Amino acid sequence: MTLARPRLILGSGSPRRRELLAQLGVVADAVRPPEIDEDPRPGELPRPYCVRLALEKAQAVQAETDDIVLSADTTVALGRRILGKPENAGEAAQFLTMLSGRRHKVITAIALRRGDKTWQRDVVTQVAMKALSNEELNAYLASGDWQGKAGGYGIQGLAGAFIPWINGSFTAVVGLPLAETANLLLAAGYPLYKDIP
Numbered sequence: 649m650t651l652a653r654p655r656l657i658l659g660s661g662s663p664r665r666r667e668l669l670a671q672l673g674v675v676a677d678a679v680r681p682p683e684i685d686e687d688p689r690p691g692e693l694p695r696p697y698c699v700r701l702a703l704e705k706a707q708a709v710q711a712e713t714d715d716i717v718l719s720a721d722t723t724v725a726l727g728r729r730i731l732g733k734p735e736n737a738g739e740a741a742q743f744l745t746m747l748s749g750r751r752h753k754v755i756t757a758i759a760l761r762r763g764d765k766t767w768q769r770d771v772v773t774q775v776a777m778k779a780l781s782n783e784e785l786n787a788y789l790a791s792g793d794w795q796g797k798a799g800g801y802g803i804q805g806l807a808g809a810f811i812p813w814i815n816g817s818f819t820a821v822v823g824l825p826l827a828e829t830a831n832l833l834l835a836a837g838y839p840l841y842k843d844i845p
């Protein structure tokens with residue numbers, strides 16, 4: 649039986665977010681990567697920055713009134729400092745050197761929009777990174793896995809070897825906190841769990 653359900657627009661170009669959503673048995677009806685200015689405002693702190701970006705992404709995506717738009721933003725915070733996606737290997741090396749041997753926070757904010765209603769949540773996870781040797785750092789840079797990832801690493805790949813401890817949500821670090829996403833999808837009227845055979 650096919651259920652009448654709202655269309656779901658994934659307002660994200662992140663392949664990780666698509667895969668995480670699939671873990672819930674959800675396949676978006678359309679994928680529309682948002683185009684927004686990701687520069688932090690002067691003095692903006694990581695958490696409000698991350699929340700603002702998720703909301704702006706959900707607003708930037710074109711959708712019909714009854715569609716549900718799901719967007720997110722993942723930001724790495726080292727104290728008050730925001731580490732975005734490195735532009736090149738040099739910047740990735742800088743970020744990883746800053747993160748090496750310390751704890752930082754990964755914030756993922758999600759935003760859902762349906763018509764003029766929005767739902768928003770953010771999840772903060774503490775992450776410890778071991779002190780990286782030159783060999784580890786160089787191997788990681790050469791792998792290219794830092795590309796397109798906040799803070800210049802992906803916990804779900806080779807960099808998992810550098811992360812002995814987290815306190816929070818693994819799926820949030822990868823880009824989409826599934827418990828919170830499921831709750832917001834239900835709140836917005838998406839019949840999660842109903843069309844799983």
Ligand SMILES: Cc1cn([C@H]2C[C@H](O)[C@@H](COP(=O)(O)OP(=O)(O)OP(=O)(O)O)O2)c(=O)[nH]c1=O
Nearest residue numbers: 660661662721722797798801802803821822823
């Ligand atoms: C810290 C960390 C980040 N990331 C990724 C998740 C996000 O894709 C990316 C952060 O960039 P984002 O700006 O959150 O997302 P995006 O540019 O990839 O996609 P879009 O804006 O279209 O939604 O970093 C990992 O995959 N693993 C990690 O461990």
